[in-house]
Amino acid sequence: MTGKFGTDSFINDLERVVQVRTEVAVSLNQIADTINAAEIAGGNSSGKLSLERDIEDMRIASKNLRSGVFRLMVLGDMKRGKSTFLNALIGEKILPSDVNPCTALLTVLRYGSQKKVTVYFNDSKSPQDMGFDEFKHKYTIDPAEAKRLEQDNKPAFPDVSHAIVEYPLALLEKGIEIVDSPGLNDTEARNELSLGYINNCHAILFVLRASQPCTLGERRYLENYIKGRGLSVFFLINAWDQVKEALIDPDDDEELRDSEARLRKVFQANLSEYCIVDGQNIYNERVFELSSIQALRKRLKNPQADLEGTGFPEFMSALNIFLTRERAVAELRQVRTLARQVGNNTKEAIQRRIPLLEKGVEELRSRINSVEPEFNKLTNIRDQFKTEILQTRDNQAHGISESFRSYVLKLGDTFETDFLRYQPELNMLDFLSSGKREAFNLALQKAFEQYVTDKFAAWSLTAEKDINAAFAKLSSSAAKYGNSYSQITNQITEKLTGEKVRVNANISSEEDHSPGWAKWAMGLFSLSRGNLAGFAMAGAGFDWKSILLNYFTVFGISALLGTLVTPILGPIAIPLLGLGVGFLQADQARKELVKTAKKELVKYLPKVANEQSKTVYDAVKECFDAYEREVSLRINDDIQSRKSELDNLLKQKENHEISRENELKRLHKLETDVFAELQTIETAYNNLLVYYS
DSSP: OOSBOSHHHHHHHHHHHHHHHHHHHHHHHHHHHHHHHHHHHHTTTTOOOOOHHHHHHHHHHHHHHHHOOEEEEEEOOTTSOHHHHHHHHHTSOOSOSSSOTTTTSEEEEEEOSSOEEEEEESSSOOOEEEOHHHHHHHTOOOHHHHHHHHHTTOOSSTTEEEEEEEEOOHHHHTTEEEEEOOOTTSOHHHHHHHHHHHTTOSEEEEEEETTSTTOHHHHHHIIIIITTSOOOEEEEEEOTTHHHHTSSSTTOHHHHHHHHHHHHHHHHHHHGGGGEETTEEOGGGTEEEOOHHHHHHHHHHOTTOBOTTSSHHHHHHHHHIIIIIIIHHHHHHHHHHHHHHHHHHHHHHHHHHHHHTTSOHHHHHHHHHHTHHHHHHHHHHHHHHHHHHHHHHHHHHHHHHHHHHHHHHTHHHHHHHHGGGTSOOOOHHHHHSHHHHHHHHHHHHHHHHHHHHHHHHHHHHHHHHHHHHHHHHHHHHHHHHHHHHHHHHHHHHHHHHSSOOOOOSSOOSTTSOOOHHHHHHTTSOOOOOOOTTSSOOSSSSOOHHHHHHHIIIIIIIHHHHHHHTHHHHHHHHHHHHTSOSSHHHHHHHHHHHHHHHHHHHHHHHHHHHHHHHHHHHHHHHHHHHHHHHHHHHHHHHHHHHHHHHHHHHHHHHHHSOOOHHHHHHHHHHHHHHHHHHHHHHHHHHHHHHHHHO
16 A cells, blocks of 8 residues: 555445445345245245245345444544544544544444434433534533543533434445544443443554553553453554654654654553464554544645555555455355355255145145154254253353352452552542542542442453353354254155255355254354344354343443442541541551451442342343344244245145146246356355455
8 A cells, every 4th residue: 555545445445345245235135036026926836935034034134235334443541632533534624633522422423425413312312413513512622621520530421322423425435434432531331331332343443642652541441341352453553753752852863763662662562462363463463653643634635645654554554454355255255155045945945846846735745744753853953952052041140140249259358459550649638628528539439430340341251251152162062953953854855855865065164054043053144133232243143242241231330330339438438537647647548548448348249249140140141042032033934934835835736736837947947046146146255355365
């Protein structure tokens, strides 16, 4: 990529992805239309093939592709230049970069033909549409007010949930959607809101600042909310140009090199562990030194300006490769797997139907009755897999809730050491001054909130790993059950038709003949209709993390904070007031603070362990219940469709004479038309692979 901004190449690649998505979406919808038309026609001839599930899956997949976007989430502390970076990325000064009105709002920036902002509220109040200028004016706060709110641990706009900003920009039109989060040093409630969107984003753009390398708050956030969660993170070290400006002699090249080298060591020491993917260190593909203000100034004058030296061309190149060459290909691979499954289902249904067209009513009825034992075996497989899922559910729900209970009860054992990093600076003169006591109490409250949420986050990571391992095991079981299921359905076909089913042993796991429900249960494709955060899921397979996150954030963390933080603050202050003033007393006061806090904390831990372990139990249980419901539904649909397919044919034969010749033509045409569209999908997918190879 050249020193120009790099959007030409990026937008061209995004446009190619959009074109392929559209082309494949059209083919998926055409497959659905073709099968649906054949089912209608079959109702007046040999009967429907009962492919309703396949029609629905194709339509959902088509819709998902058409509406699909690459969602990027921007994270970072306040005053890291997030708005300046976003403006430079977009090429227009959309967000005020001096005072960011979105500091305390989670803001989603997406394409719209007209500039428009919609503000959503926390209560039942209807969303409010407003003009762009009105939004800037109404939700802008000055720096002094922002600082005061931060110190008081209060949100700037407590009644506002988030805002949707629509803007007619090429980058957004080609399928980029940006989620601008509140600052990491905002309230814990706002941090939880940001967490609710993380799993629904393709990549996180974590903005840091060269003049404040990896602060305690940033390290805390990375350690507790990013580490070990399998997220794709790009680290953007903003204001790199200010490294030179901060030197005594900005023209001293040697001093500049030494200063930059020291900074790079600091960032590498703190960020390297977050840049390991599949055992490979990709630090150079994930960490970028940016000069956003220089890039913005140049782009405002000329959108196609040469941005060599700002870091943007290198970053855009890496982001382009990640989104269009990795994520887009993975997304289309899932769709291809699903389309192949539907094609196989259609072909197999036709192959079952054709030999039965010449059978008489009595013989057909006899053959249908003969396969009833096999259908019972399919039902048994469903029940066996369901039992395994529910057993896994019960074991995981019990084990994880008990691990939470034990974890909570042991918090007091390490509290004195753990809380050192959170406790506010204790100035006895300030504390004894009634005018400053409230500020101290607020700081202490925020410290406790951070401590509690961090401890909860650390435990939840362990829980997620346990659940992930359980689902991996269920995925393996789904493959085994699916294999047994396919063997039985082949037996059904052989009994019905009198013909041997040919099985190709030399096929990949992606192309195997496992039933569709098994492929879904194995995570080979996803058909999410949207999740709890309001977005279509970004990942593959079953989206259990959103279920878990919803329980923990909505039902768990708020109650956790209310139970542990609020009752403790009052009793802590009582022994501190009697210590007096002085240097020695200040040190004693810090010890007394921790000692008293631990004493009060331990009082409430059993209550938290008992109450919140139930929330944990319910959360884990719902993850597996949701999985079981979908698996059982898909197996039931498959069994019922196979039975209905036969019943439909028998009913038609009982009612009227069927023209075998006409049916052969109709069914062969159906198969030909479906596989013609499948070939279009294959060609589009392979062409994309060739283009990016």
